[in-house]
Amino acid sequence: FVFNEPNFDAHEQVVFVSEPKSGLKAIIAVHNTHLGPAMGGCRMWNYASEAEAVTDVLRLSRGMTYKNAVAGLPIGGGKSVIIGNPKTDKTPALFEALGEALERLGGRYVTAEDVGTSPADMAHVAQKTSFVAGLGASGDPSPFTALGCFVGAQAAVKHQLKRDSMEGLIVALQGLGHVGYDYARRLHAAGAKLVVADIDQAALERARRELGAEVVPVDSIYDVQADIYAPCALGATLNPNTLGRLKAKIVAGAANNQLATADIGEALRQKGILYAPDFVINAGGIIKVCYEYLSKPEADVEAHVRQIGDTLAEVFARAEREGLPTSVVADRVAEQRFKPA
Template sequence: MNVFSDTAFDGHEQVVFASDEATGLKTIIAVHNTNLGPSLGGCRMWPYASEQEAIHDVLRLSRGMTYKSALANLPLGGGKSVIIGDPRSQKTPELFRAMGRAVEQVGGRYIVAEDVGTSPEDMEQIASQTKHVGGINDGSDPARTGDPSPFTAYGVFIGLKEAARFKYGTDDLKDLRVAVQGLGHVGYHLCRMLFAAGAKLIVADLNKNSVMTAVNEFGATAVSVDEILSVDADILAPCALGGVINDRSIEKLRVGIIAGAANNQLEHDRHGDMLREAGVLYAPDYVINAGGVVEVHYCREGKPVSETNKHIEGIAGTVREIFDRAKQQNLSTGFVADRLAEERFGLVRKAA
């Protein structure tokens, strides 16, 4: 197993390996950076093919959380944890209580939250062993359901409107054509907000029932998952898998803006440069999809949803700063976003 030589290792402060023989727990906790505060990041349970794959994933994801929290103006650093196992067959309450003990041993430098393969119920088990858990709903605010999806969608909506203002001179979405790829929790909430704002929706998802619901509720136009990236529209909102903006799809794009919820939309960094050269404005995904992280933080702090939403609305200012800098310096928005995040969390790069 390699940690320091893994391509995703980026000056991580701490990487912890923990196990519990009685429950079968095998977990890795990565703390990337705590300059702004304790690291926050979800706990992902996944049947990794190898331990090296799990190491790479936790290093990559924890680094991403540092950048996301910094650009969301949160007093948090970046961390992540992974549990090696199949969430469909290997989950037990005892395993997650053991995970809670592992988190507790990190001493508050890492705050765990829900992620792929874990649930609010799993977080409750972890919380029985440690206070360092985010997103636990205490029921004090009736507007808080425990589901971060609407908050993630709201951040994307705010970022998308700011992109429209920058590109088209107005954030009025009435009659703008927005192609939404993916109608999961976040994608569907985003569609609802776009519809309320008067946008014309084009949608695609592998789940035909979700597509038909969007057609009936929002008057959306349905296209296949193969067509959605090449439709003639004003805005493309990728809300499904990552890596959808690549050499093949860029050639087919017929939109002026890309602004969606999916993580890691660019297959490679160079695709950000290709979008800039093609005249397509890209709202960096980890900037505008940070609403869920904001809600996890405010929920943990015991603050009302109204304050969560006010903070999320601040995403517009960050997006605007990124667009302005990118235009002035003739750089890709993704490159500028990374540098702005590093300014905020105080990364000092060594001279070449």
Template sequence: MFALMQSTRTQSLHLFIDPPTGLKAVVAIHSEKLGPALGGCRYLPYADDESAMADAVRLAQGMSFKAALAGLSLGGGKAVVLRNPHVENRAALFEAFGRFVDTLQGRFIVAVDSGTSTQDMDCIAQSTPHVTSTTACGDPSAQAALGVFAGIRATSQARLGSSNLEGLRVAVQGLGNVGYALAEQLHAAGAELLVSDLDPGRVRLAVEQFDAHPVTHDALISTPCDIFAPCGVGPVLNGQTVMQLRCAAVAGAANNQLTTLQVADQLETRGILYAPDYVINAGGLIYVALKHQGEALSTITAHLAGIPARLTEIFGHAQAQKRSPARVAQMLAERLLYP
């Protein structure tokens, strides 16, 4: 784990257990260079404790890059609460996690993420003020989807020569809160949707409401489309899956889409434009961060509008330098974090 922390320049890793509630939690703080670390709390099952810690470390780095490139005065962090199939009192579990967050004395601000809800954040708020995306603040999923939708239009402009999505085939992998909201916006824009999700109920809804075409989860990545939009959990692009892609661009809401930067180089070699995940999906972070600071919705919306411009800037640098947009984005973020 120290090797991973060193390679990602992660500042600290914090572990916490609470036997009465069964809580086992991890918080990774990647950087506090630009401000306190803010990151979501995942509540998912993991194969083992090391996998949970590694996930937190990698995601925390992405949050630092995301905050830096979004122009926010924040560092990056990530929390993981390991999901036990038998939890007697979920509210007590997250209240205990809130006590853990409070021991970090404001160095880490927690937000909603995969597997958690605004109600969970309300429970955390019983024990610490260092929490956002509570019921009062609202779920950031809609704003996250709005940012990704704007980013897909910018990606389409850069790769296909037009930001008009009407008639484009977009493959949405994952129909969680953000993925489903994104599918709704794409449908309204006239895109033809191919969808998959591990929950067949979510797929049926998308078929009924958006005239989407259902595709099995494993087959979607190799289905011909204009834009592949990964919106699930975990890295979906590796050396093998990249070779299966039959699309012009990859632009989606998921975090940590690439297993390594070398995968981004493979995409570049194949002529597939990649929208760096922590740039295109910054809308949720922008919303929870500015909401936590008390900013008005108009200010938040104006900040969200900067996502496509940032992507366009990165695409321009990448084309000029004949490099992957992922490498350009990381270089720009590191300049801000490690001047």
């Protein structure tokens, strides 16, 4: 089935790892190394089948190539998945076995934490290989993801609303987690009004208290009379069901894979909604992790993250000029960088 998988043929290398002693079953996908070693996190998930794990890792690794290229980083794209339950199946030996597998790849792929894995797990990987990033040496990358979202939202406001200020704009923000809360704080400081939804009551209370946010039920976030919709929780929230409900003229949020299907990009364009492509606006975290891994000066990270605003301004302008969805233009910008001439 792998050879029929639509994302498969674009990959440089896909490695299936099986290590009976630790019980490790993993797949490492190296999508593209034209710009440098493939970098992307290691997801641990209780996949229903191996086929599902293959589909996931191929899709995610391809996405990392695009994200890293658009962010102007000297790295390629890859991803790995461990098939197992992150709540019950984790052992140091499991992650050490992954480290050994990475070592055998000789640095073509560098891993980091992702959904289901933590800096502590990566410390076990690091026992066996140096091809691991995001050990948490200088903390959580989420504030940099939030900064990227904020400068991205500023670029969107300038393009779409012809305004330099966020003052008085209404932002419907979904998900007050590591990224969402920090993003909300920046929006609030810039004078925006927040309408928020989350399943975590404590986060909502805090946003109400500290940021004067108005709270709405989880499913009502799509109906808010807002200027900006900021998805910072789940993927695929831009779908046929929500499209007709959104009032915002801008979508600018951190969530991965916001478009349920690729054609939603064109649907947004036709509705006059400016979409900041997820993999462009949410690259702040990987920029931070990459700087740390390559021992580049920490003091330069913020300036690099702020370039997300300039990149988005170019994507918006080109999309308008060429009559294309911003998602398509962002893909083309990435491809121009990672595909050899």
